[in-house]
Amino acid sequence: MRSKLRALLTILGILIGVAAVVIVTALGTGVQDKVVKSIQSLGSNTILIISRPAQRSGARGKAGVGGRMTEADGQAILREATSVAAVVPMVSAPAQVVFGDRNTSTAVIGTTRDYLKVRSYELERGEMWTETDERLKTKVCVMGATTAANLFGSVDPVGQIVRIGKYPFRVVGTLERKGQSLGGEDPDDRLLMPVGSFRARVLHLPAGRVWLLMASATDVDTTARAEAQIRAILLQRHNITDEDDPDFVIHTQAEFMQLQEQIFGTLQLLLVGIAVVSLVVGGIGVMNIMLVSVTERTREIGIRMAIGAREGDIMIQFLIEALVLCSLGGLSGTVVGLAAIQAMVVSLGWNMILPPQALIAALATSATIGVVFGFFPARRAARLDPIEALHHE
Known part of the structure; x- marks a missing residue:
């Protein structure tokens, strides 16, 4: 893409979404881990019989x-x-x-x-x-x-x-x-x-x-x-x-574990959902900016078609551009998220755990967003009429 500012804004949208996913996942996993350890500290096979x-x-x-x-x-x-x-x-x-x-x-x-x-x-x-x-x-x-x-x-x-x-x-x-x-x-x-x-x-x-x-x-x-x-x-x-x-009540650790897993599973799902929404918003931003890029580069597309480029070649070019931008945003967001996690652990003493699969999922999601939201602009660019594209000013 020709505009550096436009490319930077595109990357920033994905960066914020990925960083949010990384931080929220680490926070949710850390809290859940602490809760599980607290319950297990009673003994995983402990039974409470309470008089009433x-x-x-x-x-x-x-x-x-x-x-x-x-x-x-x-x-x-x-x-x-x-x-x-x-x-x-x-x-x-x-x-x-x-x-x-x-x-x-x-x-x-x-x-x-x-x-x-x-x-x-x-x-x-x-x-x-x-x-x-x-x-x-x-x-x-x-x-x-x-x-x-x-x-x-x-x-x-x-x-x-x-x-x-x-x-x-x-x-x-x-x-x-x-x-x-x-x-x-x-x-x-x-x-x-x-x-x-x-x-x-x-x-x-x-x-x-x-x-x-x-x-x-x-x-x-x-x-x-x-x-x-x-x-x-x-x-x-x-x-x-x-x-x-x-005249008694019996509770087991399995009950506490199941209840906590339900609560924190729902909470983490909600938080991740909010983070994913921000990623989707970033993806929409990618699509809009790529559509603007197609419009600005219509004559360039026409010249490429005139010298033999096929629809698939044009489509792949724009998909790769969207994929590269989103991947850069994903990598940057991961680095920012890891830095934020470390800062919160050091300054606030929070228990935060980031599973390796969450990192892989965040990067894969950002790449997928590049492909999904870059597809429509790439398809539009590939279907331009070469003659009209050459006469575009």
């Missing part, structure tokens, strides 16, 4: 409050459900934890030793409390990485004494850091203690009562079977004949 009042007992209460879930239910599930590998009871409450002149508010969780196994936590320092500690309701605790850092800074927490309310607790271990999870929750900001000690000293509850049971299936593939077994066991133990009105 049954409807027949009156107004529906908040999940986890009320209900009849007990530690004995968890023990029965572990004993009778062949597809369940571990079960831990959980009760929790926010509390102020004090060490010297420092204090922090954190989630205090009463549970058992198997909590680490079910939640896929690892100890960074120290050790987990013993079965004897659970039986005697000993005042011991294990801290998450954030809680430990807030209270102790660079001091080793293991062996130190903290206070929760009026009771002293000895720190026996700290957990490895997991990092931010879905919804901005910090899974490292927590303090664990034996469930009996929690009920006796943090939040006075009836003996054996829990709000939540967390189980892990023997394998990811047995999660659905484990869920069915748990449901049957609890319905029988709680003497519930109406399966539509149980």
Whole structure:
């Protein structure tokens, strides 16, 4: 094309569209990856059994409050459900934890030793409390990485004494850091203690009562079977004949994964659709500019036809011009998109992942737009009457 400015504007239209596709794809994939990792951090075979009042007992209460879930239910599930590998009871409450002149508010969780196994936590320092500690309701605790850092800074927490309310607790271990999870929750900001000690000293509850049971299936593939077994066991133990009105709710990680995949799949499809629209607009710009070029070069086309150029030769010439312009726009847009992704990762700390196939798709799309939107101008140029073209001024 003769006009450099016109060529630059054509390239710019495709550049913006391709850059938008690259950035949106990387952002959507990054967010989805973070969500999946957050859900998997609970354990891909984790099952949550949440206590709640049954409807027949009156107004529906908040999940986890009320209900009849007990530690004995968890023990029965572990004993009778062949597809369940571990079960831990959980009760929790926010509390102020004090060490010297420092204090922090954190989630205090009463549970058992198997909590680490079910939640896929690892100890960074120290050790987990013993079965004897659970039986005697000993005042011991294990801290998450954030809680430990807030209270102790660079001091080793293991062996130190903290206070929760009026009771002293000895720190026996700290957990490895997991990092931010879905919804901005910090899974490292927590303090664990034996469930009996929690009920006796943090939040006075009836003996054996829990709000939540967390189980892990023997394998990811047995999660659905484990869920069915748990449901049957609890319905029988709680003497519930109406399966539509149980006093518990069961959730699996597969449910969360499926829901998140649907949400982010739809969102990413919408964002990519918007980016593709901008590419199509750029393609329309290519077609308009190529039509102007055909009009301006009508005499040149007539001369080429007069010296033997066939319709196919003229058509290929203009298609190649459109293809080159769009490909240059695609390459430039890819470079700009990658630079923008890197800038956002560095400056904003966003999790952005660009699959290699997305790059290939972006470049292929820009080339396809060149062919599709360059076809009509190329066809018009090829069908010009040579005599009229030679007399065109």
